[in-house]
Amino acid sequence: MKLIYLINIQGGIFVNKDIIQKEKPHKSSNIKKVIGIVSGKGGVGKSLTTSMLAVTMNRLGYSTAILDADVTGPSIPKVFGITEKAMGTDLGIIPTKSETGIGMMSVNLLLKRDTDPVLWRGPIVTGTVKQFWTEVMWGDIDFMFIDMPPGTGEVALTVFQSIPVDGIIVVTSPQELVSMIVAKAVNMAEMMNIPILGLIENMSYFQCDDCGKKHHIFGESHIDDIANAHKLEVLGKLPIMPNIAKLCDNGRIEDFNGTWLEDTAKLLEKMLVK
Numbered sequence: 001m002k003l004i005y006l007i008n009i010q011g012g013i014f015v016n017k018d019i020i021q022k023e024k025p026h027k028s029s030n031i032k033k034v035i036g037i038v039s040g041k042g043g044v045g046k047s048l049t050t051s052m053l054a055v056t057m058n059r060l061g062y063s064t065a066i067l068d069a070d071v072t073g074p075s076i077p078k079v080f081g082i083t084e085k086a087m088g089t090d091l092g093i094i095p096t097k098s099e100t101g102i103g104m105m106s107v108n109l110l111l112k113r114d115t116d117p118v119l120w121r122g123p124i125v126t127g128t129v130k131q132f133w134t135e136v137m138w139g140d141i142d143f144m145f146i147d148m149p150p151g152t153g154e155v156a157l158t159v160f161q162s163i164p165v166d167g168i169i170v171v172t173s174p175q176e177l178v179s180m181i182v183a184k185a186v187n188m189a190e191m192m193n194i195p196i197l198g199l200i201e202n203m204s205y206f207q208c209d210d211c212g213k214k215h216h217i218f219g220e221s222h223i224d225d226i227a228n229a230h231k232l233e234v235l236g237k238l239p240i241m242p243n244i245a246k247l248c249d250n251g252r253i254e255d256f257n258g259t260w261l262e263d264t265a266k267l268l269e270k271m272l273v274k
């Protein structure tokens with residue numbers, strides 16, 4: 001069966017939720033919770049947040065994986081310093097493991113060179129994301145994080161339609177002065193019946209090492225207003241972290257220090273015991 005959505009004359013999209021067909025993961029996969037990390041627009045730090053959340057849950061002892069659904073702009077292997085390619089067998093694709101044991105699959109683990117552009121038409125891109133769910137032998141996973149492409153396009157629709165996502169976290173940044181962009185992501189999730197766990201504001205402020213004062217480099221935060229408007233929780237505010245940007249560039253994200261995501265981790269842990 002297919003997902004049917006109708007566009008009304010005002011441009012709103014109505015999704016018939018009763019006929020959304022979820023795909024089954026590979027038979028060797030046992031994935032307890034799937035968390036989508038989304039953003040209304042590009043470059044707000046979605047991949048960084050995905051990576052830090054995966055590292056945080058892995059450090060807490062949970063079996064953790066990342067499915068990189070950002071097919072045309074994959075950055076997950078790079079921030080984890082993974083250069084070897086993914087292997088396959090007759091049974092399925094084997095996810096690559098990071099140094100600390102986080103399983104991952106990304107287009108960049110399949111391309112010959114990680115600088116090769118992905119010049120694929122939409123159906124191939126969406127088919128690839130589905131394959132990452134159905135043909136990768138993930139094994140036993142407590143938390144799978146999906147790094148979604150920015151915005152509310154075809155891949156996001158495919159993920160929400162075909163993968164049983166337990167909840168999404170929306171990453172935003174203070175530059176998004178208009179809450180409209182966040183609202184689009186939130187509205188899409190609501191239409192697709194996907195629970196929204198909350199918002200994370202990235203690059204929220206810069207804290208001076210010398211005086212400890214917080215400077216709002218990109219302007220005052222609007223995240224609390226946006227959260228109130230949508231009756232959502234603010235799960236965390238990440239500062240501008242030049243040292244963490246350097247860790248990403250060096251493929252060492254697993255070495256980060258910081259407690260900004262503790263509340264989010266607690267929320268995720270609670271999902272597992274429900």
Ligand SMILES: Nc1ncnc2c1ncn2[C@@H]1O[C@H](COP(=O)(O)OP(=O)(O)OP(=O)(O)O)[C@@H](O)[C@H]1O
Binds near residue numbers: 045
């Ligand atoms: N809080 C931060 N402090 C310092 N650097 C950051 C921060 N957040 C993100 N960056 C840097 O900004 C760049 C973009 O971040 P990232 O790739 O996570 O964004 P994205 O939203 O996933 O982008 P895309 O839309 O292209 O997928 C990266 O180089 C990352 O290291």
